[in-house]
Amino acid sequence: MTTAGSATLQIQLPGTYVYDAAADGDGGPTVPTGPLFPNLPTIREVTEICAFEALAIWLVGVSERQPFRVFELSSPARLIIDIAQ
Numbered sequence: 001m002t003t004a005g006s007a008t009l010q011i012q013l014p015g016t017y018v019y020d021a022a023a024d025g026d027g028g029p030t031v032p033t034g035p036l037f038p039n040l041p042t043i044r045e046v047t048e049i050c051a052f053e054a055l056a057i058w059l060v061g062v063s064e065r066q067p068f069r070v071f072e073l074s075s076p077a078r079l080i081i082d083i084a085q
Helices: none
Strands: 007-014 043-052 055-062 068-073 078-083
Touching: 007 078, 055 078
Parallel strands: none
Antiparallel strands: 007 055, 043 055, 068 078
């Protein structure tokens, strides 16, 4: 699969559900699943390519290949991907 931009980051999130898996849930998405086209200098497109058995995989299309850092924060839980410009 391709994304907008000249390089792509693949983000794998094991143990993650992007669809409501609760027995009384509707099975609908719990987050937007894309594609998203943010108006940012580096990020061109974000899209989910897989959500199966507690594994979510997302692609982030970026303007060019750049170094990046990943942080996990809590309260609330979140993942930060810092892409150099």
